[in-house]
Amino acid sequence: MTHIIIADYIYTPEGFQENLAVAFTHIIKEIDTLDILKAKYPHANIIQTAEHCVLYPGFINTHVHLEFSANKTALKYGSFMPWLDSVIEHREALVGKCDNEIMRRECDTMLRSGITTFGAISSFGNELEVCEETPQRVVFFNELIGSNAQYADMLYGDFMERVKVSMSCQKSSRITPAIAIHSPYSVHPIILQKAVNVAKEHTLPLCTHFLESQAEREWLEHGKGELKGFFEKYFKTSTPVTNIQEFMYAFDRYPTHFTHCVQANKAELEYLAQKGHSIAHCPRSNRYLGCGRLAIETLSLPYSVATDGLSSNDSLNIFDELRAALMLHHQVPIEKLANTLINAITTNAAEILGINSGKIEVGKLADFAVVTLPEMPKRKEEIALWSILHTKEVSEVYIGGEKYI
Ligand code: MCF
Numbered sequence: 337m338t339h340i341i342i343a344d345y346i347y348t349p350e351g352f353q354e355n356l357a358v359a360f361t362h363i364i365k366e367i368d369t370l371d372i373l374k375a376k377y378p379h380a381n382i383i384q385t386a387e388h389c390v391l392y393p394g395f396i397n398t399h400v401h402l403e404f405s406a407n408k409t410a411l412k413y414g415s416f417m418p419w420l421d422s423v424i425e426h427r428e429a430l431v432g433k434c435d436n437e438i439m440r441r442e443c444d445t446m447l448r449s450g451i452t453t454f455g456a457i458s459s460f461g462n463e464l465e466v467c468e469e470t471p472q473r474v475v476f477f478n479e480l481i482g483s484n485a486q487y488a489d490m491l492y493g494d495f496m497e498r499v500k501v502s503m504s505c506q507k508s509s510r511i512t513p514a515i516a517i518h519s520p521y522s523v524h525p526i527i528l529q530k531a532v533n534v535a536k537e538h539t540l541p542l543c544t545h546f547l548e549s550q551a552e553r554e555w556l557e558h559g560k561g562e563l564k565g566f567f568e569k570y571f572k573t574s575t576p577v578t579n580i581q582e583f584m585y586a587f588d589r590y591p592t593h594f595t596h597c598v599q600a601n602k603a604e605l606e607y608l609a610q611k612g613h614s615i616a617h618c619p620r621s622n623r624y625l626g627c628g629r630l631a632i633e634t635l636s637l638p639y640s641v642a643t644d645g646l647s648s649n650d651s652l653n654i655f656d657e658l659r660a661a662l663m664l665h666h667q668v669p670i671e672k673l674a675n676t677l678i679n680a681i682t683t684n685a686a687e688i689l690g691i692n693s694g695k696i697e698v699g700k701l702a703d704f705a706v707v708t709l710p711e712m713p714k715r716k717e718e719i720a721l722w723s724i725l726h727t728k729e730v731s732e733v734y735i736g737g738e739k740y741i
């Protein structure tokens with residue numbers, strides 16, 4: 337079945353366009369005026385959106401931890417180390433309390449904010465069933481964690497089991513199996529390299545948390561600081577398993593999505609850029625865990641904007657995240673920032689996750705989010721800004737050409 341959707345504005349790679357319509361099945365067939373498309377597809381179903389609507393490619397949240405969706409007040413916000421301590425204390429209870437119902441509700445929150453694809457960072461594989469059932473495309477990042485050489489093989493074995501399970505659901509759902517390395521301080525370099533090799537061998541998307549806090553930087557650089565006490569207390573070790581350079585080199589020949597990077601310096605960011613990597617920027621998470629601000633205005637590598645989990649956030653609504661980003665990055669002219677942010681959650685994010693969406697262009701998947709503005713924008717160059725400021729929930733969502741909202 338061919339559909340033709342018409343909206344006041346369409347967000348295209350050439351900017352916001354008026355007087356155009358999009359013909360699609362599960363993919364985008366053609367973009368032209370309504371009259372021309374009607375003549376070409378006389379039997380198409382015509383979808384006329386409401387007044388003041390903007391048709392966007394479906395939005396993409398590249399980094400979320402659904403398993404922590406039960407957190408409301410258990411985890412301590414404000415500063416990274418107290419947060420990490422509270423994770424150790426409450427992790428089991430929080431993950432245990434987080435049933436499918438809670439995770440389904442959060443997938444729905446994302447859907448209502450226009451998210452048609454998300455990257456799920458999975459520590460235990462508990463959210464797999466919900467991710468198989470949710471209408472969205474899911475890049476399922478199986479997380480590897482374990483810094484102690486003694487237990488590393490066992491943890492690696494468990495990780496590989498989860499990777500295999502997620503690979504087996506590939507055919508029956510919209511799931512893409514993928515790999516997440518937790519962080520440089522928590523993963524032993526031997527199993528890190530094994531996991532990177534698995535990603536290479538099966539061309540699986542790869543991500544890692546990297547240089548999130550000042551404590552992480554101090555530990556990796558000097559073997560000192562707050563993480564030292566943490567490792568002595570919980571893991572009976574007092575030296576880091578790797579350093580910043582060695583960790584970065586492990587990803588040299590495989591483009592990886594580096595989450596946070598708030599504490600990375602210019603040379604490190606340049607190195608990542610040169611190797612073709614990208615960044616997941618999580619503004620609210622960084623603020624809530626007291627990690628600082630990623631200077632997006634000076635970045636020379638592509639980045640996405642993501643919510644992180646409810647372990648370090650208050651909602652998984654992508655518009656809440658974009659509004660927070662507008663506030664946090666007051667250095668950037670607001671109109672320009674608004675456009676950059678929309679680009680980050682569409683075109684950039686799709687490219688980073690390797691999904692054939694994120695652009696309204698012929699041949700792309702028919703994933704759309706329709707935003708209804710409160711009135712016709714007075715100035716066309718402000719459409720992205722008004723979309724971000726005035727949207728709590730989108731009006732319509734299509735994934736693979738099917739309507740879900
Ligand atoms: O991205 C945030 C902050 N940085 C690191 N980890 C997590 C975040 N949200 C949840 N986590 C999880 C992570 O996946 O918390 C655990 C890991 O399983 C922390 S390590 C004890």
Ligand code: FE
Nearest residue numbers: 401595644645
């Ligand atoms: Fe995270």
